[in-house]
Structures are given as C-alpha cells and as structure tokens.
Amino acid sequence: MPVRLDRSSADFDQRFAAFLAAKREASADVEAAARAIVDDVARRGDAALLEATAKFDRLRLDASSLRVSAAEIEAAVKACEPATLDALKLARDRIETYHRRQLPKDERFTDPLGVELGWRYTAIESAGLYVPGGTAAYPSSVLMNAVPAKVAGVSRLVMVVPSPDGKLNPLVLAAADLGGVTEIYRVGGAQAVAALAHGTATIAPVAKIVGPGNAYVAAAKRLVFGKVGIDMIAGPSEVLVIADDTGNADWIAADLLAQAEHDASAQSILITDSARLAADVEKAVEAQLKTLPRAAIASASWADFGAVIMVKNLTDAIPLADAIAAEHLEIMTVDPDALATNIRNAGAVFLGPHTPEAIGDYVGGSNHVLPTARSARFSSGLSVHDFMKRTSILKCGPDQLRALGPAAMTLGKAEGLDAHSRSIGLRLNLS
Amino acid sequence: MPVRLDRSSADFDQRFAAFLAAKREASADVEAAARAIVDDVARRGDAALLEATAKFDRLRLDASSLRVSAAEIEAAVKACEPATLDALKLARDRIETYHRRQLPKDERFTDPLGVELGWRYTAIESAGLYVPGGTAAYPSSVLMNAVPAKVAGVSRLVMVVPSPDGKLNPLVLAAADLGGVTEIYRVGGAQAVAALAHGTATIAPVAKIVGPGNAYVAAAKRLVFGKVGIDMIAGPSEVLVIADDTGNADWIAADLLAQAEHDASAQSILITDSARLAADVEKAVEAQLKTLPRAAIASASWADFGAVIMVKNLTDAIPLADAIAAEHLEIMTVDPDALATNIRNAGAVFLGPHTPEAIGDYVGGSNHVLPTARSARFSSGLSVHDFMKRTSILKCGPDQLRALGPAAMTLGKAEGLDAHSRSIGLRLNLS
Incomplete structure (x- = not known):
C-alpha cells in the first residue's frame, strides 16, 4: 500500500520530511x-x-x-x-x-x-x-x-x-x-x-x-x-504526477506503473487536489497490476515507495514538487504550462495528458538520462555539454596591462603571493 | 633542477609519458x-x-x-x-x-x-x-x-x-x-x-x-x-608556457615562479623551440628565486616538478600541450592566437607577452577556478553553469502522441517494459 499524505493534516510536515528522507536503495558496501x-x-x-x-x-x-x-x-x-x-x-x-x-x-x-x-x-x-x-x-x-x-x-x-x-x-x-x-x-x-x-x-x-x-x-x-x-551516479528512477480533477485516472495509473515496473526501488508519486481522482487512481493501479507482466516488481515499488499526496489546491503542490525534485514530472491539469513555470526542481517535465513519460523515454528527442534521488535540485539531465569543455581566453596588450596591473599587484601582495605581483611588475618596470 | 626533455631524443615518448604519470600529490588516506x-x-x-x-x-x-x-x-x-x-x-x-x-x-x-x-x-x-x-x-x-x-x-x-x-x-x-x-x-x-x-x-x-x-x-x-x-576536486595548480625565440626570458621566468610559489606541489612547464630561450629562462628563474619571499616553496616546486621541453617547431608543441592539458596555458609566440586555436585541452589560455596569468588570477574577469591535474581534458573552469540546472520540456497533443506513440510502444515492448507501452496504448485505444 502506498503512503498516503494530506497536506492539511497536523503532522504533514513531519511525515513529508520522513518520506523525503527515506532511502530507496540499500547502499551495498562494495x-x-x-x-x-x-x-x-x-x-x-x-x-x-x-x-x-x-x-x-x-x-x-x-x-x-x-x-x-x-x-x-x-x-x-x-x-x-x-x-x-x-x-x-x-x-x-x-x-x-x-x-x-x-x-x-x-x-x-x-x-x-x-x-x-x-x-x-x-x-x-x-x-x-x-x-x-x-x-x-x-x-x-x-x-x-x-x-x-x-x-x-x-x-x-x-x-x-x-x-x-x-x-x-x-x-x-x-x-x-x-x-x-x-x-x-x-x-x-x-x-x-x-x-x-x-x-x-x-x-x-x-x-x-x-x-x-x-x-x-x-x-x-x-x-x-x-x-x-x-557523469552522475544514477539512482533508482522516479516519477511525480501532479493532476487535478480533470486527470484521467487510468492514464495516470498507467504512468505510475510504467515507472514502478523499472525496479522495486523505483518511486511513483501522485499529488492531487481531487480526492475523487486519488481514489480512482489507486483503484486503477490495482486493476492494471493484474495484467502486467512485471507486476511483481511494479507492485513492490508501488507498495514500498509509492505515495499519494492530497493538497487543498495546486499552488500547494509547488513547494512539495520542489522538495521532491523528481527525475520526471508529469503535469495533467487544466493549465500545465502555468504550473510548470513555477516549479524549479525537476529533471524533465511532461506537459498535459497526451505526454506520457514513455514518449520522452524513447522518441521525444530530449534525453532520458536525468537526475534521480532529489539531485534535480543541483544537476541536469545528460546533454551535449557533458561531452564538451570550455577554455577561457584572456588577452591584454601593454595598455591593458598598465590599466589592470596595479590592482592585480595589490591583490597579489595582500595574499602574500609576491611572485604573482612581480610577474606583472617586471613587465611594467615597477619592480 | 627541473626535468629537461627534448622532443627529438629517442626516448622522448617514454620520458614524456613518465612525466605525465608522475603524481604530484601524496593522496593522504584520510x-x-x-x-x-x-x-x-x-x-x-x-x-x-x-x-x-x-x-x-x-x-x-x-x-x-x-x-x-x-x-x-x-x-x-x-x-x-x-x-x-x-x-x-x-x-x-x-x-x-x-x-x-x-x-x-x-x-x-x-x-x-x-x-x-x-x-x-x-x-x-x-x-x-x-x-x-x-x-x-x-x-x-x-x-x-x-x-x-x-x-x-x-x-x-x-x-x-x-x-x-x-x-x-x-x-x-x-x-x-x-x-x-x-x-x-x-x-x-x-x-x-x-x-x-x-x-x-x-x-x-x-x-x-x-x-x-x-x-x-x-x-x-x-x-x-x-x-x-x-564542484571539481581541486589539485595542485599548474602553468604551461609555450614560447618561441621572441619570448622575454625574465617575464617567462616570473610567470613560472608565480605558479611555483603557490605550493611545493605546483608545476611550471616551458615548451619552446628556442634553446637560447630555454637556457635564459632557467638562468632567470635561478636569479629571481634569490629575492623571492616564498623562495623555499617555489624552488621546491621548480626542482621537483618543473620542466623544460624542447621541440623542433611549435607545431610539435600542440599534441604535448593537449596531453598536459594544463590548468593555465600562456602562449608567448609571434602569433599566439593561431597556436591557441589548435590546442584543445587547457583550462584557460593567456595570449601574448602582456597577459601574465596573474592578471587572470585577479582582475581579468574570467574565473580562476580551473581544472587541474590534466582534468582540462574533460572539464571546465567554474562558471555560472555550475550554479544552474536545466529542466527539459516535452509536450504532445493527441496528434503528436498518435504520430510518435507506436514507435515508443515498439521500443517499450522490445525492452520488456510493457507498462511503458501500455501508458501510450491506453491513450491511443491500442491496448
């Protein structure tokens, strides 16, 4: 049974913090x-x-x-x-x-x-x-x-x-x-x-x-x-779905299970302001599990790490999504773009009901190697940048060295690095 | 006494490989x-x-x-x-x-x-x-x-x-x-x-x-x-100077010592096609060491890790510079820009005789946190990018899902991930 959290309950902050801190992977000492x-x-x-x-x-x-x-x-x-x-x-x-x-x-x-x-x-x-x-x-x-x-x-x-x-x-x-x-x-x-x-x-x-x-x-x-x-050290995969009452429970359940089937340590989370949808999604997950070839893995993931989080309104979902910093974030609400713009931490966002994560996994064009385990707070998916590096370039002539040199010499001396100062002073006949 | 290598000697490749492989830091087991x-x-x-x-x-x-x-x-x-x-x-x-x-x-x-x-x-x-x-x-x-x-x-x-x-x-x-x-x-x-x-x-x-x-x-x-x-794990700092016969020996010596004074593990390297310049630089280093406050550190660095490498012509310096992948690369030749364009691996380049590295250390504007210990082969200096992250965005409507969905379903099935396929098929009434 997945974790059920309610933003309006008195102990929410504590339970949400515990949920975030839970380890999904035994860090084998290898x-x-x-x-x-x-x-x-x-x-x-x-x-x-x-x-x-x-x-x-x-x-x-x-x-x-x-x-x-x-x-x-x-x-x-x-x-x-x-x-x-x-x-x-x-x-x-x-x-x-x-x-x-x-x-x-x-x-x-x-x-x-x-x-x-x-x-x-x-x-x-x-x-x-x-x-x-x-x-x-x-x-x-x-x-x-x-x-x-x-x-x-x-x-x-x-x-x-x-x-x-x-x-x-x-x-x-x-x-x-x-x-x-x-x-x-x-x-x-x-x-x-x-x-x-x-x-x-x-x-x-x-x-x-x-x-x-x-x-x-x-x-x-x-x-x-x-x-x-x-590159990054990849952890188990995760999806966060944010949906309102317009969400299709069967589609959302299918997306949660597409994540869960990866690995028993995978994590699927739904945040919604609709108690009706939450209940329907949970039912749909159970129904779909019955005919899923990898049901054993998916049901273990859903039972151990799945979560359904109720919020009063979708604005309340924003800080929660930023704290979760999901690898994959699906937004199925009336205005997914507006909500996405306000969320800072996510590896990739999938907007609207017709963008299941599986499209991005295979043929969307964007990269499916994305930051897991909350590392979207500080890192990005794989990109061309990971295979390039930058060399900075600096070129002074005599005039520029005269203009900037004295300040650099001052700082070199203040840091006790006299040879730094001297390398400039010699050129300016100042030492 | 610094290492002296000559590109034209029979055992150069072997000696250069040993030079590159030499460890400058005791990796304390802490x-x-x-x-x-x-x-x-x-x-x-x-x-x-x-x-x-x-x-x-x-x-x-x-x-x-x-x-x-x-x-x-x-x-x-x-x-x-x-x-x-x-x-x-x-x-x-x-x-x-x-x-x-x-x-x-x-x-x-x-x-x-x-x-x-x-x-x-x-x-x-x-x-x-x-x-x-x-x-x-x-x-x-x-x-x-x-x-x-x-x-x-x-x-x-x-x-x-x-x-x-x-x-x-x-x-x-x-x-x-x-x-x-x-x-x-x-x-x-x-x-x-x-x-x-x-x-x-x-x-x-x-x-x-x-x-x-x-x-x-x-x-x-x-x-x-x-x-x-x-960020990166910083190692001891290094400079590579490439100079031809137009180079000023005093200025080059000062730049080599500005690097050497950082740390006894720092490294200063000169590559030149001028035997005259090489000899003059070595003399100038000795002379300048006499009046340097941090002479003990700088002379240890120069003696233990310094190097003077002779090449027949400056083109031969290019693969050596790429192998060294220096944190700092100073080029003091007749046409420094042309040479710089052909060198792939360097944290930062300083072009021409009036751009001592110390300008870049302090007031050039570019960052002085740069990849050390040959890591310029695969990484870059600190930048704004290190403090930002990228979220990828994907949005399909029904038509796009119809166009891309079948290929994604094929791949999902080929990878044994049926729930991936189903998350698309459900939306397309294909499953």
Missing part, C-alpha cells in the same frame, strides 16, 4: 571489492580484465576477442526486427535534432579597456559508455548516451557491455551502431570501468565515462573520478 | 577520518560540529556564535586597506561582467510534427562556499566562487571558513561581503562540509558545495556527493 578490481586492472591491464571477466561473466576470452567485431555487429543488426530498428532510427534522429540545439556558442569580446576576453568550447577527445548487461540492457539508453557525444564532436566513443555467459543483446549492438559508437568491448563491472579509465594494451583509455551500472560500476566510477570525468 | 566526522555531524548536528571545531581549530563556540555577525563583517571591512578594497571591487565588477555573458538561454520550439520541446534553466536554491583558513585564505577565490553564484541567481549563499585559534582574515570577510555571500559560519574541515550537506539546527543544508580545501575537505566532498552537488 567499495573495497570495487577498489581491488580497479587497482588490479590498473596494474596488470588485460590480464586482470580477462580474469575478472572469466570470474564474473563466466566467459573465457583472450585479448584478441575482447572487442566485438564488425561482423558480429552486422549480424546483430540483421537479427533485429525491422520495425524495432525503424523505431530506434526514429529515436536516434529525434535525439540528434534536439541535442544539436544544445551546442554551445563560443564567445569573444573586447571590453572598454581593450582587453580581449571570451571562451571556446571543444569536444572531449574520447568517451567511454558503460552499458549494463542482462535485463537492464536498454538500447534506448545506448542512444541517449551516444548521440549527445557524437553531436558534441567526440571522435572516439567506446562502449563496454558485459556478456554474461557470452550473451549480448542484438538490439544493444544495433543501437550502438546507429548511435555512432566506434569500439565495443564485451566487458563489464568495475573491471570495465577500470580499463576505460586506466587503459590496457587492448583498450586505450578515455577521458570521460558515462552510463548507468550496478553498485560495483557506480563504486568504480567514484574511484576513477578525477583520473577521468564521470 | 577518508576514514573524514567519514567519521561527516557521519557524526549528520547524526548529532551542532553538537558534533562544535566539538570538532574545538578539537581542530582550538576554538570553543556555542551554536549562537557559529555565525559571523554583521558587526564583525563591518569591522573587518573597516580594517582593510582602502586600496585593497578598491582592487577587490574592481575584480568583483569585472568577474560579474564576464560571467553575465555566460547566462544560458532557455529554449522552446515546436517541431514539424507539432511536438513542443525545449528546456528551462533555473538557479540552484542554495550553495555552500568552502574557504580554507590560514595562509591559503584567498579573498580572490571568495569572489571567483561567490560572484558566478550570484549572477546565476542563487539566493542563499553560505560561506564556511575555519578560524583556527579564533583568527579570521578580514580580507576574506570583505570579499564575502562584496561577493554577496548571505551567511558566514566560522567552521571548516570535513565537519563544515558535513554541516552544509546534512544541515544542523543552526546551519540549514545547501544544495551544492563549491570551493577548495585540504585533503579532509576533499574527502568529505566526495562522501557527500549525491546528497548534494559538488
């Missing part, structure tokens, strides 16, 4: 294990990578068979349903179009003193894309990570994907092919992250690693952070 | 200690914070004296030299002007199918700014962190700064005042990071923590990452 694997691969390279793959994926490889061959990729593409490939292509094209608009502009300007300033964006040289194996191998996620990298201009895009018992999902290979991945290696876990970060004889190191993974992968990414860049 | 402090503050709040402050800063406070009062700040401002305050104001104004140009634009567009897409940027609600105590307390760094946050629109900006034995640097308080900091607490170390992340009765939690600190602070930031956002 750091020591991940560290041992990462260190071993850093030290022994391919040998360590191959041993770990034999151990964890039950797969004996040698260095020459680590890489997935062009023939294998071609065969995988041929094995896919044409309709599915067409859907992946539509997704790829729409993601590309959307992300092209994110390409940042360089800036160069001359200020009133004549100082030239600005910045320049460049793509990172190489990126590694982690793709989980098994049931969580989502071709859509391959596109969501690969396409922004290609749009940014990353020339070397390396995918790693474990193949437990030698099995690889053909759709994942097809998506990699469509997404412009340039190398694929059949390795996973902390050992794959270590190989991407430190490099081995077979796998050249990359500058940044992105993509979701299990607790070992997450721990390994934290460990190599600094040596390489990493 | 994680366990930091974790104990963070957990204690998370659990016991102010009490733990006050105890840690008594222990590490030799300062007994109670909850009511944690916050630096308006009167103290006013007194600090009065205690500063007017010329220094004026220099800080100039810096503040120039940083603000530069960073205003970074404000990102929202986007909203309708695609050919009629789907409305876009994104919206909002400021994070609150940010914590860590400022080290003691000799590394730099008022310029306070401005470099605070001003972008204010420009982004962060309304609550909380500074923490340790005051060992009760001492606070008046210039740091003055810079905080000029930079728009809204609260200041006299706490530091892992305990201050924990207070900002988890909140205490006195210090409300923030959404993101920025600013440099010692190994304990860095470890604490890693530990709270996810609960709150963090």
Whole structure:
C-alpha cells in the first residue's frame, strides 16, 4: 500500500520530511571489492580484465576477442526486427535534432579597456559508455548516451557491455551502431570501468565515462573520478504526477506503473487536489497490476515507495514538487504550462495528458538520462555539454596591462603571493 | 633542477609519458577520518560540529556564535586597506561582467510534427562556499566562487571558513561581503562540509558545495556527493608556457615562479623551440628565486616538478600541450592566437607577452577556478553553469502522441517494459 499524505493534516510536515528522507536503495558496501578490481586492472591491464571477466561473466576470452567485431555487429543488426530498428532510427534522429540545439556558442569580446576576453568550447577527445548487461540492457539508453557525444564532436566513443555467459543483446549492438559508437568491448563491472579509465594494451583509455551500472560500476566510477570525468551516479528512477480533477485516472495509473515496473526501488508519486481522482487512481493501479507482466516488481515499488499526496489546491503542490525534485514530472491539469513555470526542481517535465513519460523515454528527442534521488535540485539531465569543455581566453596588450596591473599587484601582495605581483611588475618596470 | 626533455631524443615518448604519470600529490588516506566526522555531524548536528571545531581549530563556540555577525563583517571591512578594497571591487565588477555573458538561454520550439520541446534553466536554491583558513585564505577565490553564484541567481549563499585559534582574515570577510555571500559560519574541515550537506539546527543544508580545501575537505566532498552537488576536486595548480625565440626570458621566468610559489606541489612547464630561450629562462628563474619571499616553496616546486621541453617547431608543441592539458596555458609566440586555436585541452589560455596569468588570477574577469591535474581534458573552469540546472520540456497533443506513440510502444515492448507501452496504448485505444 502506498503512503498516503494530506497536506492539511497536523503532522504533514513531519511525515513529508520522513518520506523525503527515506532511502530507496540499500547502499551495498562494495567499495573495497570495487577498489581491488580497479587497482588490479590498473596494474596488470588485460590480464586482470580477462580474469575478472572469466570470474564474473563466466566467459573465457583472450585479448584478441575482447572487442566485438564488425561482423558480429552486422549480424546483430540483421537479427533485429525491422520495425524495432525503424523505431530506434526514429529515436536516434529525434535525439540528434534536439541535442544539436544544445551546442554551445563560443564567445569573444573586447571590453572598454581593450582587453580581449571570451571562451571556446571543444569536444572531449574520447568517451567511454558503460552499458549494463542482462535485463537492464536498454538500447534506448545506448542512444541517449551516444548521440549527445557524437553531436558534441567526440571522435572516439567506446562502449563496454558485459556478456554474461557470452550473451549480448542484438538490439544493444544495433543501437550502438546507429548511435555512432566506434569500439565495443564485451566487458563489464568495475573491471570495465577500470580499463576505460586506466587503459590496457587492448583498450586505450578515455577521458570521460558515462552510463548507468550496478553498485560495483557506480563504486568504480567514484574511484576513477578525477583520473577521468564521470557523469552522475544514477539512482533508482522516479516519477511525480501532479493532476487535478480533470486527470484521467487510468492514464495516470498507467504512468505510475510504467515507472514502478523499472525496479522495486523505483518511486511513483501522485499529488492531487481531487480526492475523487486519488481514489480512482489507486483503484486503477490495482486493476492494471493484474495484467502486467512485471507486476511483481511494479507492485513492490508501488507498495514500498509509492505515495499519494492530497493538497487543498495546486499552488500547494509547488513547494512539495520542489522538495521532491523528481527525475520526471508529469503535469495533467487544466493549465500545465502555468504550473510548470513555477516549479524549479525537476529533471524533465511532461506537459498535459497526451505526454506520457514513455514518449520522452524513447522518441521525444530530449534525453532520458536525468537526475534521480532529489539531485534535480543541483544537476541536469545528460546533454551535449557533458561531452564538451570550455577554455577561457584572456588577452591584454601593454595598455591593458598598465590599466589592470596595479590592482592585480595589490591583490597579489595582500595574499602574500609576491611572485604573482612581480610577474606583472617586471613587465611594467615597477619592480 | 627541473626535468629537461627534448622532443627529438629517442626516448622522448617514454620520458614524456613518465612525466605525465608522475603524481604530484601524496593522496593522504584520510577518508576514514573524514567519514567519521561527516557521519557524526549528520547524526548529532551542532553538537558534533562544535566539538570538532574545538578539537581542530582550538576554538570553543556555542551554536549562537557559529555565525559571523554583521558587526564583525563591518569591522573587518573597516580594517582593510582602502586600496585593497578598491582592487577587490574592481575584480568583483569585472568577474560579474564576464560571467553575465555566460547566462544560458532557455529554449522552446515546436517541431514539424507539432511536438513542443525545449528546456528551462533555473538557479540552484542554495550553495555552500568552502574557504580554507590560514595562509591559503584567498579573498580572490571568495569572489571567483561567490560572484558566478550570484549572477546565476542563487539566493542563499553560505560561506564556511575555519578560524583556527579564533583568527579570521578580514580580507576574506570583505570579499564575502562584496561577493554577496548571505551567511558566514566560522567552521571548516570535513565537519563544515558535513554541516552544509546534512544541515544542523543552526546551519540549514545547501544544495551544492563549491570551493577548495585540504585533503579532509576533499574527502568529505566526495562522501557527500549525491546528497548534494559538488564542484571539481581541486589539485595542485599548474602553468604551461609555450614560447618561441621572441619570448622575454625574465617575464617567462616570473610567470613560472608565480605558479611555483603557490605550493611545493605546483608545476611550471616551458615548451619552446628556442634553446637560447630555454637556457635564459632557467638562468632567470635561478636569479629571481634569490629575492623571492616564498623562495623555499617555489624552488621546491621548480626542482621537483618543473620542466623544460624542447621541440623542433611549435607545431610539435600542440599534441604535448593537449596531453598536459594544463590548468593555465600562456602562449608567448609571434602569433599566439593561431597556436591557441589548435590546442584543445587547457583550462584557460593567456595570449601574448602582456597577459601574465596573474592578471587572470585577479582582475581579468574570467574565473580562476580551473581544472587541474590534466582534468582540462574533460572539464571546465567554474562558471555560472555550475550554479544552474536545466529542466527539459516535452509536450504532445493527441496528434503528436498518435504520430510518435507506436514507435515508443515498439521500443517499450522490445525492452520488456510493457507498462511503458501500455501508458501510450491506453491513450491511443491500442491496448
């Protein structure tokens, strides 16, 4: 049974705070294990990578068979349903179009003193894309990570994907092919992250690693952070639906369950000012669960982490939505745009009754890699920016140095950094 | 004696790789200690914070004296030299002007199918700014962190700064005042990071923590990452100077020493195609060291981590500069702009002989918080973007859902996520 909260009850603040603070993921203490694997691969390279793959994926490889061959990729593409490939292509094209608009502009300007300033964006040289194996191998996620990298201009895009018992999902290979991945290696876990970060004889190191993974992968990414860049650490997924009495209970229930089916740790929340709708949604969830293939997962998620929050009016929903800072926010009210404008914290908003999150998951064009676990308070979804970096530019001539130099020398001296001051003073014949 | 490398020698590649791989910082294993402090503050709040402050800063406070009062700040401002305050104001104004140009634009567009897409940027609600105590307390760094946050629109900006034995640097308080900091607490170390992340009765939690600190602070930031956002983990600072025979040896030596004086782990590198200049710079460094107040630090840095790299021509410097990925890159050649355009990896470039890095450190306007230790390969200097986040927007009507829905349903089914498909099918009467 989901949590039921009422904004007008006396103990609401306390119960809402407890709801927010509840942990949805056991933070398995896998750091020591991940560290041992990462260190071993850093030290022994391919040998360590191959041993770990034999151990964890039950797969004996040698260095020459680590890489997935062009023939294998071609065969995988041929094995896919044409309709599915067409859907992946539509997704790829729409993601590309959307992300092209994110390409940042360089800036160069001359200020009133004549100082030239600005910045320049460049793509990172190489990126590694982690793709989980098994049931969580989502071709859509391959596109969501690969396409922004290609749009940014990353020339070397390396995918790693474990193949437990030698099995690889053909759709994942097809998506990699469509997404412009340039190398694929059949390795996973902390050992794959270590190989991407430190490099081995077979796998050249990359500058940044992105993509979701299990607790070992997450721990390994934290460990190599600094040596390489990493994206966010993804937690379990969540949706917040805000609806008024015009909401369609069946559609809302379906959206809550689409979130819940991901993972028993996923979270689905409804905030509404309609007691009628709340009751109808709860009934519809129970009814739909009966015919859902992943009912066991979805009902566990809904029972353990689901929530229905009643508010007197939709304005009261705004601070609650900001505190929840949902990865996905669906608004199904009379004027969804107006409400969305007032909400600050959300990874993505889906406006109106005809925009189920699943459209955004696949073919909307925006990215489905979004900040989870309240991190939309301080971070954003994956974008072209994650694959580019900015170099700032400064250029003075003698006049500009004369104008700005004395103030800089004053600050250098005030901070006890005399060589800083001297580097200016020498040029101005002041020291 | 600095490392001397020659691009034309037979063992260059090997020696350059070893040079790049050399660690400049002992990675002190302070994680366990930091974790104990963070957990204690998370659990016991102010009490733990006050105890840690008594222990590490030799300062007994109670909850009511944690916050630096308006009167103290006013007194600090009065205690500063007017010329220094004026220099800080100039810096503040120039940083603000530069960073205003970074404000990102929202986007909203309708695609050919009629789907409305876009994104919206909002400021994070609150940010914590860590400022080290003691000799590394730099008022310029306070401005470099605070001003972008204010420009982004962060309304609550909380500074923490340790005051060992009760001492606070008046210039740091003055810079905080000029930079728009809204609260200041006299706490530091892992305990201050924990207070900002988890909140205490006195210090409300923030959404993101920025600013440099010692190994304990860095470890604490890693530990709270996810609960709150963090900026990069700052390493020791570095400069790369690329110069040809037109370079002024005295000026270059002064710039190398301005970097070296920061820290014995700092690194100063010269790449040149002029053997004459290389020799002159080495001589000038030795000469200038004789009269430098921080000569002990600077000479240790130069001897242990300094490098002079000879190349046949400046084109050969480009891949070396990209591999070094210097925090600061100064180019003093006949055509510095042309060379800069071809270098991909650098935190900031300083063009021409009249742009010593020290101008950028203080009053150029660009940010001096820049990626260190080769992380310019994948990350950027601090900017307004670090204090904003992006919410993506998607809106379909019935026609758009009909157009895109079937492809999304195909992908949902292919990924085994039937509830995803159903959330669309229900709306289209397809399930």
